[in-house]
Ligand SMILES: NC(=O)C1=CN([C@@H]2O[C@H](COP(=O)(O)OP(=O)(O)OC[C@H]3O[C@@H](n4cnc5c(N)ncnc54)[C@H](OP(=O)(O)O)[C@@H]3O)[C@@H](O)[C@H]2O)C=CC1
């Protein structure tokens with residue numbers, strides 16, 4: 550993005566604000582280049598003080614934007630699209646949607662405009678530049694795809710996938726961060742039960758989880774390859790691991806991801 554360009558983030562809630570913070574933290578743009586919208590604009594007052602433009606007027610926000618990020622809930626999208634249709638300039642603007650379960654075609658159909666749409670599925674770690682963001686489009690030009698990839702690459706890791714996998718990407722990556730956060734919480738609760746104060750147990754569990762993830766990412770190894778280095782014969786690790794598996798540890802994660810994917814696919818279409 551150059552310093553003259555502007556982004557409108559329509560629906561500045563959990564993920565919209567995480568994206569805004571990540572872009573500014575990464576130095577991609579200044580707060581002054583971002584307009585944050587939400588109906589309860591008063592909730593954005595702290596961001597206004599940081600230099601972001603804030604408004605409840607989506608039409609005005611879109612009018613001055615080069616990039617329009619759709620970040621409302623699926624059930625809120627159609628009303629938003631109907632509102633901003635007059636400001637959309639297909640030849641000049643790129644729409645980036647993070648809305649789960651809504652295809653590029655759904656968005657164009659609702660707008661009744663042949664506008665380029667890129668779908669992105671980030672997670673909240675985008676706020677600290679550590680997102681796993683999946684990108685997909687059905688009509689994006691190579692230029693816009695490259696922009697989207699480089700854009701989101703500044704706030705984490707990106708992968709381009711076929712659009713039909715975006716619902717699965719929602720479950721594995723966007724929802725997935727919550728699954729891993731819960732597992733860290735559970736480990737810290739175990740830690741407290743075996744003697745650590747909650748604060749220490751959480752710090753220890755979080756750093757241990759970070760180390761596990763970094764082993765895989767930095768060594769390109771497989772989890773079981775790394776687990777085999779930990780499980781000493783007749784040792785305490787394999788005793789704990791097997792007890793967890795006897796209680797459905799892996800199965801619970803798999804079932805949760807499958808259910809999230811199924812739900813993500815229904816969120817928008819069941820509203821129609
Ligand atoms: N949270 C996450 O980790 C991720 C979420 N997503 C997707 O992003 C979208 C948003 O999710 P999330 O951020 O969690 O939800 P939130 O409810 O936190 O954010 C949605 C925001 O949209 C605002 N909003 C609703 N209607 C309008 C409107 N007409 N004009 C302007 N603002 C509006 C709401 O504020 P107000 O009511 O004041 O208008 C709210 O702040 C969803 O589609 C979700 O599937 C995707 C990846 C990750």
Ligand SMILES: O=C(O)[C@@H]1CCC=N1
Nearest residue numbers: 649719720723724813
């Ligand atoms: O929970 C949700 O529906 C959204 C999509 C992924 C993360 N949050």
